[in-house]
Amino acid sequence: MHIRKISKYAIILGLLATTLAACGGDGSESAESTGAEQNQPLTKLTYWVELFPDAAAIMKSYGEVTAWQEIEAKTGVEIEFQHPAQGQLGEQFNLMVASNKLPDVVDYGWNTYPGGAQKAIRDEKLIPLNDYLEHAPNLKKLLDAHPEWRKMASTDDGDIIGFPFIREDVTQQVFLGPAIRKDWLDKLNLSVPTTIDEWYTVLKAFKEQDPNGNGEADEIPILIPAGELAFAGAFGIPNDFYQENDTVKYGPIEPGFKQYLTTMNQWYNEGLLDKDFATAATDSKIKDAKITSNQVGSTVLFLNGGIGKYMDLMAQSQPGFKIVGTPYPTLKPGEKPVFGYMDNPVTGIFAAITGSNKNVVGTVKFLDYLYSEEGKLIMNFGKEGETYTLVDGQPQYTDAILKNPDGLPISQAFRKHIMGATSGPFVQDVRHSQQYTTKPEQKEAMKLWSNTTQEKRMPPVSISAEDSNRYSSIMTDVNTFKDEMILKFIMGTEPLDHFDNYVEMLKGLGIEEAIQIQQAALERYNNR
Structure with missing residues (x-):
């Protein structure tokens, strides 16, 4: 059994309590002075x-x-x-x-x-x-x-x-994931996409076939931020640390991340990804405006603050408006997604x-x-x-x-x-969640989003106090450079041929040391 050492502070407080009690006090001073050692109401x-x-x-x-x-x-x-x-x-x-x-x-x-x-x-x-x-x-x-x-x-x-x-x-641990306009899919006689290739087919149709029916080419097939887990995960990596068989890796320097960036660059060049994705996907007011103006075909949403919210907002003005969750995309049909949002x-x-x-x-x-x-x-x-x-x-x-x-x-x-x-x-309480999440579209999305292996997910590790300052310094520089380069790769201002140079730059900024710090943290977590 783990026995904690009694601190000098606790011993002193205990002695103080004994002394005050011996003096015949009424206990009020003792309660204030001894703090944790007292059992006062x-x-x-x-x-x-x-x-x-x-x-x-x-x-x-x-x-x-x-x-x-x-x-x-x-x-x-x-x-x-x-x-x-x-x-x-x-x-x-x-x-x-x-x-x-x-x-x-x-x-x-x-x-x-x-x-x-x-x-x-x-x-x-x-x-x-x-x-x-x-x-x-x-x-x-x-x-x-x-x-x-x-x-x-x-x-x-x-x-x-x-x-x-x-x-x-x-x-209750799953409340965020990819979502799509089901009424648009139905209008174009398309199925809910499950692979990256199927997503490409659907997004092209959203771009070219006027699913919102206003006669204008104003549709935004997909609105997601750079490095979005729901789609990066299809390539076997997240935009962060992960582990394979208890070995820590960093997604943005792995080959799969280059594949992800190549796909996003193609979608951006073909007008499938919102041209303003860098700001629109992260600014809630802009995102609200685009979705409620009947422009956005797909995005990543919360169950209640997303699917439920937008269906309620559009119920009067556009009764046919319908958003459903989709499975996390994979590269091959029938694969079970590895990564997905889960608390x-x-x-x-x-x-x-x-x-x-x-x-x-x-x-x-x-x-x-x-x-x-x-x-x-x-x-x-x-x-x-x-x-x-x-x-x-x-x-x-x-x-x-x-x-x-x-x-x-x-x-x-x-x-x-x-x-x-x-x-x-x-x-x-799970009974709270069951009543909060009421729409069938929400319940179905929850099932789809829960269907991930999570086998490469990092547990909630803690960076040691000794490593804290160094780790924070490294990751501040790494994240600043990485985020800037992801935008450049997707928008084409930096050619993807430079991906290896980008990886070397991250190594120069200390990412390998950060991986080792995370590795030590994972080992300590596993030994808790």
Whole structure:
């Protein structure tokens, strides 16, 4: 059994508690002074967390969310939410951790802390949970039942980082993939493409046969960003690190990436890829405008914020508008795709107890409640009788969410009332996902997008604190050069004959050293 060493700090605090108790104090000073060593009831908590943009549009704080209000009512704990300014999450996190005073709980991707979560523990910015699991029976039960979840929630040294957001079912881990206008396919008597060659045939037809029926050659057959995984993956590589039999490789320097770039260059030259892809595919407002103006034939979309969103938006003005998901493309018919978008069950966002917290045990007990059956129900469904009712023992959302009386779209109605679709210290209930994703096109897309082997996918490794600065420096230069060159190769301003020179340049920038750092990280992860 792994036994953690008791820190000098803990010993000193323990002695202090004993001394104060011997003096006959009333315990109030002791509770303040001894912090984690006390088991005082928790009454108030400061909680720092990103306010998602669509939530920020309708509220100032998560304190307005029905689920959190219900949690406060059930536990008697008052939560003071602190949110970074919109668009400044990383910058404000860095400023905050540089200070000596942190909120009680910080909900964040702690492995992005400089040097990783292990360095944050060494810096006493966060307190690992290993010594407190006796006060967190609900979380402990989950981690004991799912060793891989515990692995993902831990550092390389085995320290549990914090209370994780967990997606309990594989269907919840898949929410993004290639999508196409089914009404355009039907009009041109075409089938959903599955291979790169079939995609080329379909895109040519979209370009030349006026599927939107306005008599103009204004169709954009496909709108995707440079390096898009859904299509690069067809050539056996992602636009990032991956592993083959536990050996780390970097996709953008592999021969398959040149094949991918050659295909994208051909599609660009023939007008199949949007001429403005460099900006249009990454700017949500431009993308919205192009799709809703009936120009885009295919793209990569989210299930709810994409397929569901656009079908709802177009339902009145164009009743025949229909988007469906497609399988991730392959090179040969019948091949099973290897790469595809899939989140980890433990997403990497943790509600971590900080070194400034004065009541660690009370905070652990409070956060663990959110993993209980009652806590899980509240976080995913809100308040019984208001946002959900039990039908044959199963929670069903009410019209407060599904037909919001204030006219909020379903995505924002969910934000207003529950936390089931975002990050947070709880388990996302599969019954939430089943009701959120309602259209048959969405359900079918989820099945198609889930059908990938993921055998070459990198697990959520952590770069060591010792390698952190060097790795960050290398990858800043590598990504800047790589992204610039990918655009040039696709648009033809750099001939593909120069691909080998590009690879040598990346090696000169240190990509091979970065691969070795990732290799060491993979080996540490496998040994957790």
